[in-house]
Amino acid sequence: MALMWSELSVLFRRRRTIVMLAALALIPVLVAVAVRISSAGSSGRGPAFINQIAGNGLFVSLVALTICIPLFLPLTVGVVAGDTIAGEASLGTLRYLLVSPAGRIRMLVVKYIAAIVFTAAATVVIVVAGIVVGAILFPVGPVTLLSGGTISIGESVVRALLIASYVTVSLLGLSAIGVFISTLTDVPVGAMAATVVISIVAQVADSLPQLDWLHPWLFSHYWLNFADLLRQPIEWSSFGSNALLQLGYVVVFGALAYGRFSSKDVLS
Amino acid sequence: MSDPSLAIETRALTKKFGKQTVVNELYLSVPRGSVFGFLGPNGSGKTTTIRMLLGLASATGGEVNLLGEPMPRQLSGVLPRVGALIEGPGFYPFLSGAANLHRLDTADRYASGATRRRRVAEALDRVGLTNAAGKKVHAYSLGMKQRLGIANALLMPRELIVLDEPTNGLDPQGTREVRHLVRSLTEEGTTVFVSSHLLAEIEQMCTHAAVMRAGNLVAQGSLDELRHAGQTRVRVVTPDVESAERVFRALGLSPGHPEPTAHPGQLLDAEDDYALEAPLGDTLAPDAIVADLVAAGVRVRGFAVERATLEDLFVALTGEGFDVAQ
Ligand SMILES: Nc1ncnc2c1ncn2[C@@H]1O[C@H](COP(=O)(O)OP(=O)(O)O)[C@@H](O)[C@H]1O
Numbered sequence: 001m002a003l004m005w006s007e008l009s010v011l012f013r014r015r016r017t018i019v020m021l022a023a024l025a026l027i028p029v030l031v032a033v034a035v036r037i038s039s040a041g042s043s044g045r046g047p048a049f050i051n052q053i054a055g056n057g058l059f060v061s062l063v064a065l066t067i068c069i070p071l072f073l074p075l076t077v078g079v080v081a082g083d084t085i086a087g088e089a090s091l092g093t094l095r096y097l098l099v100s101p102a103g104r105i106r107m108l109v110v111k112y113i114a115a116i117v118f119t120a121a122a123t124v125v126i127v128v129a130g131i132v133v134g135a136i137l138f139p140v141g142p143v144t145l146l147s148g149g150t151i152s153i154g155e156s157v158v159r160a161l162l163i164a165s166y167v168t169v170s171l172l173g174l175s176a177i178g179v180f181i182s183t184l185t186d187v188p189v190g191a192m193a194a195t196v197v198i199s200i201v202a203q204v205a206d207s208l209p210q211l212d213w214l215h216p217w218l219f220s221h222y223w224l225n226f227a228d229l230l231r232q233p234i235e236w237s238s239f240g241s242n243a244l245l246q247l248g249y250v251v252v253f254g255a256l257a258y259g260r261f262s263s264k265d266v267l268s
Numbered sequence: 269m270s271d272p273s274l275a276i277e278t279r280a281l282t283k284k285f286g287k288q289t290v291v292n293e294l295y296l297s298v299p300r301g302s303v304f305g306f307l308g309p310n311g312s313g314k315t316t317t318i319r320m321l322l323g324l325a326s327a328t329g330g331e332v333n334l335l336g337e338p339m340p341r342q343l344s345g346v347l348p349r350v351g352a353l354i355e356g357p358g359f360y361p362f363l364s365g366a367a368n369l370h371r372l373d374t375a376d377r378y379a380s381g382a383t384r385r386r387r388v389a390e391a392l393d394r395v396g397l398t399n400a401a402g403k404k405v406h407a408y409s410l411g412m413k414q415r416l417g418i419a420n421a422l423l424m425p426r427e428l429i430v431l432d433e434p435t436n437g438l439d440p441q442g443t444r445e446v447r448h449l450v451r452s453l454t455e456e457g458t459t460v461f462v463s464s465h466l467l468a469e470i471e472q473m474c475t476h477a478a479v480m481r482a483g484n485l486v487a488q489g490s491l492d493e494l495r496h497a498g499q500t501r502v503r504v505v506t507p508d509v510e511s512a513e514r515v516f517r518a519l520g521l522s523p524g525h526p527e528p529t530a531h532p533g534q535l536l537d538a539e540d541d542y543a544l545e546a547p548l549g550d551t552l553a554p555d556a557i558v559a560d561l562v563a564a565g566v567r568v569r570g571f572a573v574e575r576a577t578l579e580d581l582f583v584a585l586t587g588e589g590f591d592v593a594q
């Protein structure tokens with residue numbers, strides 16, 4: 001437990017982590033400011049979501065998440081997950097943690113949990129920054145859902161956090177892949193880049209109709225399907241199938257990471 | 269069966285990287301309570317051996333017993349009793365020295381959180397880093413990092429402390445401090461296993477030593493035993509080389525080639541002096557040699573019995589004084 005706290009404190013005290021979270025918080029701000037400026041001389045162009053913002057500031061979070069999911073979130077998650085083991089190896093701290101002895105399995109588990117906590121923090125930062133900046137720049141009121149009904153402001157904040165948790169769950173698989181890659185190398189930048197590239201390849205594959213047999217198996221397949229959480233009543237099926245898929249990735253890549261790391265010669 | 273009087277015991281410990289054998293069938297015996305010097309030129313396999321002892325790297329063959337327990341099977345029970353500095357210090361540059369020690373201490377399940385602050389302060393004090401405790405490690409000099417690495421090994425009371433080249437990057441003053449530290453540790457009953465490529469360092473602080481050469485253990489024992497392993501030689505300076513050689517042979521000695529030499533009291537018109545050397549066995553008394561030389565009419569102008577220094581031994585064993593082998 002002490003190791004878990006220490007891990008989180010090392011992670012969140014790092015300037016790099018703070019900078020990444022700040023950059024993610026900047027995206028809803030940019031979205032809101034851009035809409036504010038352009039809606040002054042409203043042209044009526046752009047996707048439906050974006051146009052909703054002008055009417056209700058609560059939509060800023062949603063738009064910002066949608067923008068972040070394909071690239072910015074996988075990028076930051078790739079950096080954190082890819083750094084987990086390889087980063088300690090390159091600093092030379094891995095050998096000292098292991099002779100403490102931290103225990104190799106314990107080390108992996110702690111590292112993976114820290115990566116998940118970062119993912120959750122990242123999505124929550126986007127959502128909260130979106131709500132705050134939306135409330136400042138636009139009117140805020142009850143939200144009209146996709147299914148037609150309306151929900152109160154309080155309920156819509158809950159829905160926004162629900163979507164944040166959906167996105168966090170969506171990235172569990174990618175984090176597991178990142179941690180596994182991180183056990184393969186002592187060069188953290190390599191593990192980070194490989195993880196990000198894999199997330200992009202998965203999304204490209206998901207958009208190719210020729211590979212439609214593969215689509216349901218791609219960890220990125222459900223990434224943008226959080227709209228079901230905006231129905232009344234909530235449609236949980238995509239949440240469920242997403243969670244199951246991610247669990248599969250966690251099991252497979254967790255086992256690979258364990259297999260690799262438990263027998264690895266630590267020569268860094 | 270492991271010998272309970274040994275802190276470290278290896279049997280045929282071997283490590284191969286691909287085809288290269290980096291550590292070859294090592295039989296190490298490190299007695300408890302000793303300061304054991306692990307001596308060898310750079311690249312002779314010291315760090316690799318230490319990594320295997322501590323379960324960081326797996327052995328290609330052979331066995332390791334650490335504090336009487338087989339490694340790496342009993343790793344989680346043994347390593348809390350062992351402190352280590354391996355291949356230089358490794359720290360988070362963006363954290364302070366004290367924060368780094370806190371962090372590494374949390375990894376040890378037996379280290380109590382309640383005493384952590386005190387133990388970190390004590391360890392920092394012991395290596396003289398109290399004033400730099402709050403400084404970020406990226407602002408530390410190499411010597412300070414090295415001390416912090418040693419402090420990390422001292423966070424808990426240990427039965428065995430492994431220090432891999434602990435004086436690397438330290439100035440002479442820092443080196444002396446490390447020696448003091450090692451001495452105070454042994455007074456507390458801790459076994460210290462210290463590697464180095466510098467003989468002088470080992471000679472000054474160790475009770476025992478082992479010498480590595482290109483992955484092979486070429487000598488091992490107490491410093492006295494090692495000194496005795498070096499040959500004694502007898503050396504005579506005389507102008508009468510032929511007669512001296514005859515006397516040596518008659519006594520069963522095998523003299524080397526005579527070397528022309530000068531000695532301080534040499535007369536201007538004197539004949540040239542030669543130095544004649546021969547290895548001396550245990551059976552022959554040096555005074556008997558002098559008596560025979562004089563009886564044979566040899567003018568003995570100098571006579572000495574020289575014991576090979578550890579330096580000579582180290583050079584003979586490793587093929588060079590220091591620096592890279594292979
Ligand atoms: N990861 C590795 N892969 C291949 N060879 C290695 C590796 N690490 C060390 N070696 C080789 O093992 C030998 C011994 O290295 P090392 O144990 O570090 O020596 P020492 O600590 O005595 O200087 C060297 O020849 C080195 O090149």
Ligand SMILES: [Mg+2]
Nearest residue numbers: 314315355433
């Ligand atoms: Mg070394």
